[in-house]
Amino acid sequence: MIDLGLITAVLNAARASLELGKSVLIKDKAVKDALRQKEVLEALKKTENNGNIFIIQGNNNQILVADWSKIPAAEKKALLENFSNTNKQGLQKEISIIDQEFYHRVELFEASSSSDRKIEKILPFLEPEFKNILKLSIYVKELYDCGNNLEAAEVKSDIGYQYGKNGRRLCNLYSNGYVVAMIEYLSAYHDGNELKIKEDINKRILWLIKKPIFYIHQRHNSALIVAEINEAFHRKEIYIAIHAAGQNISKAESIFSEITERAKECGYDIAVSNEKTLSQTPVHNILITLKD
Amino acid sequence: MDVEAFSFLEVLNQNSKLNIVVTKDLFQKILEESGTKIDFNGFLVDAITEIREKSNSEDEIAFIDLGVLSAGSKVFIQKNIASFSEFLVARNKNSSL
Numbered sequence: 001m002i003d004l005g006l007i008t009a010v011l012n013a014a015r016a017s018l019e020l021g022k023s024v025l026i027k028d029k030a031v032k033d034a035l036r037q038k039e040v041l042e043a044l045k046k047t048e049n050n051g052n053i054f055i056i057q058g059n060n061n062q063i064l065v066a067d068w069s070k071i072p073a074a075e076k077k078a079l080l081e082n083f084s085n086t087n088k089q090g091l092q093k094e095i096s097i098i099d100q101e102f103y104h105r106v107e108l109f110e111a112s113s114s115s116d117r118k119i120e121k122i123l124p125f126l127e128p129e130f131k132n133i134l135k136l137s138i139y140v141k142e143l144y145d146c147g148n149n150l151e152a153a154e155v156k157s158d159i160g161y162q163y164g165k166n167g168r169r170l171c172n173l174y175s176n177g178y179v180v181a182m183i184e185y186l187s188a189y190h191d192g193n194e195l196k197i198k199e200d201i202n203k204r205i206l207w208l209i210k211k212p213i214f215y216i217h218q219r220h221n222s223a224l225i226v227a228e229i230n231e232a233f234h235r236k237e238i239y240i241a242i243h244a245a246g247q248n249i250s251k252a253e254s255i256f257s258e259i260t261e262r263a264k265e266c267g268y269d270i271a272v273s274n275e276k277t278l279s280q281t282p283v284h285n286i287l288i289t290l291k292d
Numbered sequence: 293m294d295v296e297a298f299s300f301l302e303v304l305n306q307n308s309k310l311n312i313v314v315t316k317d318l319f320q321k322i323l324e325e326s327g328t329k330i331d332f333n334g335f336l337v338d339a340i341t342e343i344r345e346k347s348n349s350e351d352e353i354a355f356i357d358l359g360v361l362s363a364g365s366k367v368f369i370q371k372n373i374a375s376f377s378e379f380l381v382a383r384n385k386n387s388s389l
Contacts (some may be wrong), residue, residue: 013295014295014297017295017297020297020298021299021300022298022299022300023297023298023299023300023302023364024295024296024297025295025296025297025298027296031337037325041313041315042315043315045315045317050344051315051318052318054305054312054313054314054315054318055312055313055314056310056311056312057310057312057313058306058307058309058310059306059307059308059309059310062307064298064303066300066303068314068318068322069323071300072300074301075299075304076300077299078300078304079304079312080322080325080326081298082363082364083326083361083363083365083366084326084327084366090330093307093308093309094308094309094310094362094363094383095304095309095310095312095316095358095362096311096312096361096363097312097322097358097360097362098311098312098313098314098360099314099316099317099319099358099359099360099371100313100314100315100316101316101371102359102371103313106312106359106360106376109373109376109377127389128378128381129323131381132374132377132378132381133298133374134328135377136374136377138371139373144293154373155373155374158372158373158374158375159374161372161374162372162374162378163350163374167374175297185378193324222358230369255299270334277296284294
């Protein structure tokens, strides 16, 4: 519960300094925390100087309050010079002006420590767009894990807004474990050879997004994959693939046995290949293609 | 209640990282003072040339979609975590050069 009375008392104590155009350091933790909430700034806008009061977050999470209308013109100029199109000095300082409605989301994102060891390993190999979508997908998972479903849905929607259908699909593929399964398959398929993985991975991700391609992992729900493959038959997808390596092969085979009959009924050719990598890891590939 | 106050210039000089958190109305005022205005369709334009400003994702940007204005020339970031994340990557890349 935010105590607006307490905030008003603090601002009243600071009034003389604010009137002189000074920035006032807030020491009370409860007030500091409250001031970072968007509802508080909105409430202050109504009661304090017509919305000219603003918050400054400095080093070490220091919070100051100031009144824009009282800051001397020369000092405002010093700030605004950092935002000049011709002045590159701003690069040395990280100064951001943030819409208070967006601030809490920025703070949450910057404080996030989400990571996924398997994804982190391949991030340097990825095209910037895939890299950002996967980083955000890891963040979405963290938010869901923390029970912040609302923000998780917001970030997923942001991914869709920024990257369209491909972004949303890659995020879902990550959430369902298909991206990690693909990385594990590729790692086995290329015997951990990073150069080969690097050459292969962006193309594989694009296919994974665009086509019904399944990298099978023990954790996956077989029934769900069977249903998705049947859907692909129904849509008359011309190319469907199932890949598995090592201990995941038995699961791929069991999925395959459940869709074989339907594939034939729908007019598909099936090619199964069993290979071994240089390190003797078995690799199983099932390619299902629509007959001409 | 004891009050510790600083001039705005001191705050600017003493902090290597600053987030200035403002209401939408104050954001508009600061933009105008920094040479950016809003055109009839709600898009951000350069106050002198009237050319539409672009976001860090290279799209024209409406004021309503503006989340962050970042220093280092003038970077407009949409109110969108995906866009903000792209900005952070670009900034970190620049600062490591």
